Amino acid sequence: MSQRLIVIGGGGAGTAAATLAKRFDPSLRVTVFTEFPDIAYSPCGMPFVHGKEIPKFEDLFLSTVDRYREDGLDMRMETAITDIDLDRRTVTARNTHEGFDKLVIASGFVWEKPTVPGSNLDGLHYVKDIRAAMEFDKQLDSMRRAVVFGATPIGIEMAGNLGNRGLQVDLVDEGPWALSEILDPDVAEPVHRSLEKHGVTLHFGTKVEGFVEGRDGRVGAVQTSRGELPCDVVIVALHKQPNATLAEAAGLTIGTTGGIMVDEHMRTSARGVWAAGDVVEVPHGLTMLPIRGLTGAHAYAQGRTAAFDISGRGGVYDPVWIPWGMVAGDYTIGGFSLGETLATAIGVPYVLARGVGVSRARYYPGATMTHVKLLAEPDTLKLVGGQIHGGEGVKERCDFLAFAAKRGATLEDLAWMENIYSPPIGALFEPIAIAAQNGLAALQQPARAKAAA
Amino acid sequence: MSQRLIVIGGGGAGTAAATLAKRFDPSLRVTVFTEFPDIAYSPCGMPFVHGKEIPKFEDLFLSTVDRYREDGLDMRMETAITDIDLDRRTVTARNTHEGFDKLVIASGFVWEKPTVPGSNLDGLHYVKDIRAAMEFDKQLDSMRRAVVFGATPIGIEMAGNLGNRGLQVDLVDEGPWALSEILDPDVAEPVHRSLEKHGVTLHFGTKVEGFVEGRDGRVGAVQTSRGELPCDVVIVALHKQPNATLAEAAGLTIGTTGGIMVDEHMRTSARGVWAAGDVVEVPHGLTMLPIRGLTGAHAYAQGRTAAFDISGRGGVYDPVWIPWGMVAGDYTIGGFSLGETLATAIGVPYVLARGVGVSRARYYPGATMTHVKLLAEPDTLKLVGGQIHGGEGVKERCDFLAFAAKRGATLEDLAWMENIYSPPIGALFEPIAIAAQNGLAALQQPARAKAAA
Numbered sequence: 001m002s003q004r005l006i007v008i009g010g011g012g013a014g015t016a017a018a019t020l021a022k023r024f025d026p027s028l029r030v031t032v033f034t035e036f037p038d039i040a041y042s043p044c045g046m047p048f049v050h051g052k053e054i055p056k057f058e059d060l061f062l063s064t065v066d067r068y069r070e071d072g073l074d075m076r077m078e079t080a081i082t083d084i085d086l087d088r089r090t091v092t093a094r095n096t097h098e099g100f101d102k103l104v105i106a107s108g109f110v111w112e113k114p115t116v117p118g119s120n121l122d123g124l125h126y127v128k129d130i131r132a133a134m135e136f137d138k139q140l141d142s143m144r145r146a147v148v149f150g151a152t153p154i155g156i157e158m159a160g161n162l163g164n165r166g167l168q169v170d171l172v173d174e175g176p177w178a179l180s181e182i183l184d185p186d187v188a189e190p191v192h193r194s195l196e197k198h199g200v201t202l203h204f205g206t207k208v209e210g211f212v213e214g215r216d217g218r219v220g221a222v223q224t225s226r227g228e229l230p231c232d233v234v235i236v237a238l239h240k241q242p243n244a245t246l247a248e249a250a251g252l253t254i255g256t257t258g259g260i261m262v263d264e265h266m267r268t269s270a271r272g273v274w275a276a277g278d279v280v281e282v283p284h285g286l287t288m289l290p291i292r293g294l295t296g297a298h299a300y301a302q303g304r305t306a307a308f309d310i311s312g313r314g315g316v317y318d319p320v321w322i323p324w325g326m327v328a329g330d331y332t333i334g335g336f337s338l339g340e341t342l343a344t345a346i347g348v349p350y351v352l353a354r355g356v357g358v359s360r361a362r363y364y365p366g367a368t369m370t371h372v373k374l375l376a377e378p379d380t381l382k383l384v385g386g387q388i389h390g391g392e393g394v395k396e397r398c399d400f401l402a403f404a405a406k407r408g409a410t411l412e413d414l415a416w417m418e419n420i421y422s423p424p425i426g427a428l429f430e431p432i433a434i435a436a437q438n439g440l441a442a443l444q445q446p447a448r449a450k451a452a453a
Numbered sequence: 454m455s456q457r458l459i460v461i462g463g464g465g466a467g468t469a470a471a472t473l474a475k476r477f478d479p480s481l482r483v484t485v486f487t488e489f490p491d492i493a494y495s496p497c498g499m500p501f502v503h504g505k506e507i508p509k510f511e512d513l514f515l516s517t518v519d520r521y522r523e524d525g526l527d528m529r530m531e532t533a534i535t536d537i538d539l540d541r542r543t544v545t546a547r548n549t550h551e552g553f554d555k556l557v558i559a560s561g562f563v564w565e566k567p568t569v570p571g572s573n574l575d576g577l578h579y580v581k582d583i584r585a586a587m588e589f590d591k592q593l594d595s596m597r598r599a600v601v602f603g604a605t606p607i608g609i610e611m612a613g614n615l616g617n618r619g620l621q622v623d624l625v626d627e628g629p630w631a632l633s634e635i636l637d638p639d640v641a642e643p644v645h646r647s648l649e650k651h652g653v654t655l656h657f658g659t660k661v662e663g664f665v666e667g668r669d670g671r672v673g674a675v676q677t678s679r680g681e682l683p684c685d686v687v688i689v690a691l692h693k694q695p696n697a698t699l700a701e702a703a704g705l706t707i708g709t710t711g712g713i714m715v716d717e718h719m720r721t722s723a724r725g726v727w728a729a730g731d732v733v734e735v736p737h738g739l740t741m742l743p744i745r746g747l748t749g750a751h752a753y754a755q756g757r758t759a760a761f762d763i764s765g766r767g768g769v770y771d772p773v774w775i776p777w778g779m780v781a782g783d784y785t786i787g788g789f790s791l792g793e794t795l796a797t798a799i800g801v802p803y804v805l806a807r808g809v810g811v812s813r814a815r816y817y818p819g820a821t822m823t824h825v826k827l828l829a830e831p832d833t834l835k836l837v838g839g840q841i842h843g844g845e846g847v848k849e850r851c852d853f854l855a856f857a858a859k860r861g862a863t864l865e866d867l868a869w870m871e872n873i874y875s876p877p878i879g880a881l882f883e884p885i886a887i888a889a890q891n892g893l894a895a896l897q898q899p900a901r902a903k904a905a906a
Contacts, residue, residue: 012881045814045876053877059816296881297874318869325873332878361498363512395879396849399872400856407860416771419852420778421750423498424506425785426848428465428749 002027005310006091006098008081008246009106010034012296013277015068016303017104017310022072024311030073031100033093035080038130039065044296046133047154050140051161057134081107084250086270102272104306105247105260109278109293112238114149116223118211123219124234127154136233143232144168147222148200149208151178153326155237156191160329162235163198170229171195172203172222178328180204184339184373187387194329203229240293242279255281259292264316265309266302274309276302285319285406286337286384287346294322323402325388325395334394336402337385343375350375350384353411353439357431359392361423368392372435374401374411381410381440388431397432411436455480458763459544459551461534461699462559463487465749466730468521469756470557470763475525477764483526484553486546488533491583492518497749499586500607503593504614510587534560537703539723555725557759558700558713562731562746565691567602569676571664576672577687580607589686596685597621600675601653602661604631606779608690609644613782615688616651623682624648625656625675631781633657637792637826640840647782656682693746695732708734712745717769718762719755727762729755738772738859739790739837740799747775776855778841778848787847789855790838796828803828803837806864806892810884812845814876821845825888827854827864834863834893841884850885864889 005028007018014032022030032039040063048054068075076093083092084105090097111126113119125136144167148159151173159171175181177188178195192202207225211234214220221230242259244252253269255261259281266274277299281290298320308315325334343350353374360367368391375384383405388394404413415437419430458481460471467485475483485492493516501507521528529546536545537558543550564579566572578589597620601612604626612624628634630641631648645655660678664687667673674683695712697705706722708714712734719727730752734743751773761768778787796803806827813820821844828837836858841847857867868890872883 042814042816042876042881044874045816048817048876053818054816062815295874297872297883300881301869301871315869321871323871323873324875325878326875327877334873334878361495362515363495363498363507364501365506393846393849395873395875396846396853399870399879399883400849400853402871403853403857403862403866407862407866409856409860413856413860416754416768417852418754418774418776418855419750420776420787420848421497421748422777422779422848423495423501424780425778425787426852428495428753430750430852 002029003101004029004031004099005102005104006100007032007104007106008091009108009277010036010039011106011108011277012299013303014104014106015040016300017106017274017276017306018073019068019071020304020307021310024307024313026072031076031098032068032073033076033079033081033091035078036129037078039063039068039075039077041130043128043130046127046130047157047161049133050137050158051164053161053164057130057137060130081246084246086250086273102310103274104303105268105273105275105279106277106303107243107246107279109240110243111236112241114208114236114238116208116210118213118219121211121213121219122217123232124211124236126236127158139233140165140167145170145231146233146235147172147229147231148235148237149222150237151175151180151204152237152239153179155235156195156328157326158235158237159200160195160198160327163195163200167199169200170203170231171200172206172208172224172229174205174207176204180341182339182342183333184341184387187333187339187389190331190389191328191333194331198329240278242292244279247275247279255290257281257290257292259290264318266306266317267309274306276306282317283319284337285321287348288319289346291320294320295324318406321402321406323398325398331389332391332394333387333389334398335385335387336398337383337405338375339385339387340375343384348384349378351378351381351439351443353435355431355435355438357429357434358427359390360425361427364423367427370394370431372397372431374414374435374439376411376439381412382408383410401432411439415440455482456554457482457484457552458555458557459553460485460557460559461544462561462730463489463492464559464561464730465752466756467557467559468493469753470559470727470729470759471526472521472524473757473760474763477760477766479525484529484551485521485526486529486532486534486544488531489582490531492516492521492528492530494583496581496583499580499583500610500614502586503590503611504617506614506617510583510590513583534699537699539703539726555763556727557756558721558726558728558732559730559756560696560699560732562693563696564689565694567661567689567691569661569663571666571672574664574666574672575670576685577664577689579689580611592686593618593620598623598684599686599688600625600682600684601688601690602675603690604628604633604657605690605692606632608688609648609781610779611688611690612653613648613651613780616648616653620652622653623656623684624653625659625661625677625682627658627660629657633794635792635795636786637794637840640786640792640842643784643842644781644786647784651782693731695745697732700728700732708743710734710743710745712743717771719759719770720762727759729759735770736772737790738774740801741772742799744773747773748777771859774855774859776851778851784842785844785847786840786842787851788838788840789851790836790858791828792838792840793828796837801837802831804831804834804892804896806888808884808888808891810882810887811880812843813878814880817876820880823847823850823884825850825884827867827888827892829864829892834865835861836863854885864892868893
């Protein structure tokens with residue numbers, strides 16, 4: 001009798017693990033459980049439908065349940081798993097025990113919920129389920145004011161897009177600037193300006209103290225440490241928390257971040273049980289500290305790693321250097337590994353290399369400024385991290401730098417990198433190389449002064 | 454008495470060497486000789502002014518002669534060097550001997566001239582001098598038909614831009630497809646379609662046999678192996694040839710390509726004499742074969758290397774992996790190191806990895822297809838080269854891949870690379886990773902079939 005693989009979760013990690021495990025070993029019986037009625041859509045696109053950048057929610061669907069079934073997967077939609085029994089090797093769904101030989105837990109995340117008074121009022125919206133988003137989008141037409149609680153990535157995307165749509169938006173966050181847990185203040189500054197241009201009023205250093213009831217039991221205002229903000233809706237955009245309750249109850253080892261601990265094959269502490277995606281923690285490439293709450297691309301790659309291991313193909317999920325990027329208002333920001341804020345917080349020493357270049361020849365229409373900041377180890381000058389902001393090419397440059405940093409590239413390497421110069425697509429000087437050259441030149445100045453003394 | 458550095462040439466290599474050498478050692482007396490009246494403009498932008506993508510030629514000036522003089526450089530404009538005497542350590546300009554302690558030869562390139570009858574007629578235009586381009590641009594308003602001779606990078610840019618401007622353009626080349634010396638036919642195909650959409654008629658496999666005189670001693674038609682093409686102007690866009698006549702006469706060692714031979718510090722065969730830019734040849738990173746005719750970015754970096762060495766700062770110009778890219782019509786193509794055409798021609802074995810992805814989430818407006826082809830060593834799977842075509846992000850990806858290839862990155866490394874997923878700027882799957890994954894999967898198939906047999 002062929003083996004049975006059960007996958008809990010229909011997001012990027014779960015569908016990757018299920019689809020690839022089946023492809024690698026067609027004899028494997030693969031069952032996917034998801035509590036939702038939909039699969040294979042892009043939640044990351046939802047803020048941009050609200051902002052009318054993307055025409056409709058239907059565009060976000062990348063595949064269908066039938067398509068997965070055609071691929072031979074047993075798809076259990078709207079079916080929550082309520083228990084995992086590692087001894088009997090079963091999961092419980094709809095009060096039925098389902099046996100497995102191998103199990104992948106890709107149960108994703110749940111949004112952190114506020115604990116202040118009024119947190120259970122209607123009108124507090126979380127960006128997660130696409131059907132809820134579709135309903136919410138209809139209501140948006142009759143709304144005038146929104147409060148976004150949390151200047152997190154999703155909070156900033158929602159604020160910018162609701163502003164774009166013409167709503168009056170208040171963005172409230174206790175931190176001193178946008179994305180203050182990861183973003184450096186110099187990079188946050190143009191984000192603030194861009195959000196304001198899109199009709200967003202910023203309230204940093206501001207605590208949410210409660211939600212005030214308006215009409216019909218719905219939220220009518222947000223009580224903050226700096227006064228009351230009337231609103232028709234609140235977007236709650238706090239932290240992502242690993243949805244690891246079942247895994248923990250089943251006895252799997254949970255890490256310090258609350259995510260399931262996995263090895264480089266995405267194996268958990270239990271034999272024949274893998275985990276992937278937002279429910280796990282993985283080591284950071286530079287610091288080796290466990291982190292979680294990464295992107296859909298990371299989730300997919302982790303699910304892929306689990307499938308590789310399940311099929312005996314090898315393949316290792318390396319510690320992550322986390323290229324990241326997003327659009328805030330109409331400004332693009334990104335980075336990799338650590339910025340100054342995080343490096344300082346965890347005590348990683350660094351020297352800075354900064355530069356500003358252009359994305360095309362500066363006289364070519366459409367050229368945008370590209371600001372590059374690199375952090376390097378003081379002695380070896382190996383990359384520690386960096387942040388980039390501007391217009392075009394932020395994503396590709398951050399991907400490049402994460403790859404280079406992982407392989408020990410130094411400021412010297414980047415200062416002498418070759419680059420394409422062709423006026424419509426690239427400037428004579430590559431912004432990354434400019435930053436590295438400036439950094440090296442700045443480092444030499446004290447040395448020269450010393451030699452002269 | 455302080456030393457004197459003479460720089461021959463006011464292009465990217467010459468101005469980089471002069472400016473940086475002076476900056477590193479302010480006591481150095483630096484003289485720049487150029488036969489042209491202008492300096493520090495971007496010749497690479499000129500086709501796009503003709504195409505009205507860039508508003509005016511004045512936009513192409515990045516600095517002024519006065520600015521260089523303020524920086525302490527002795528600028529000799531419109532002053533051709535007619536002799537180099539390495540024994541007396543002088544150059545001759547306007548019949549005067551000018552002594553040097555150190556010399557940088559950055560005399561650039563000259564366009565290959567056709568040798569068929571009629572090659573000296575008026576109306577054969579070469580894309581080089583900005584004043585000639587300004588004159589030519591005025592004439593273009595009254596012209597209807599242009600023949601572009603040579604489907605080289607500049608030929609393709611001119612053809613696309615003149616087509617854009619509304620001229621009827623015939624592009625004639627003896628090769629079987631556009632850029633047939635470096636571009637692979639699968640990448641040329643969309644270039645052809647884009648050029649045709651811009652009003653360009655393609656004549657590949659077609660020899661130019663002569664230029665036919667029309668009115669007033671000007672060219673009136675091009676005689677080709679497949680018939681006569683009437684025209685108001687011919688753009689001659691053949692090969693760039695190193696402008697090394699004086700260097701060769703002075704006794705410097707010239708390489709097999711006709712370029713001046715230099716070491717990794719851009720030193721020539723003569724003591725105290727450096728060379729940089731289009732006049733030199735440098736080794737290709739993979740094959741170590743000498744090549745030349747690279748970009749302005751390469752020229753600048755070579756001039757910078759010479760300045761580093763002149764000032765005793767070290768710094769090495771490594772063999773080149775040549776990221777390249779350009780817009781053809783409205784399609785972007787690029788690559789690094791070798792494509793299939795060149796790899797086959799010089800006998801470099803390779804396996805292929807191909808994939809197609811998107812530049813943003815595929816549902817996000819503005820997303821363009823990105824076609825990636827990677828060549829890797831059959832045994833180690835280290836990158837040998839590649840070509841990319843599509844819309845956004847070609848330049849950044851080719852820069853990245855050249856950097857990665859130089860450092861020995863493999864298809865495995867790229868298949869597991871991290872990438873940014875954020876709908877407006879990056880898709881869930883990075884096109885480079887898709888190609889690498891596909892390539893690895895294809896390589897496993899014969900192995901699996903063998904195992905089953």
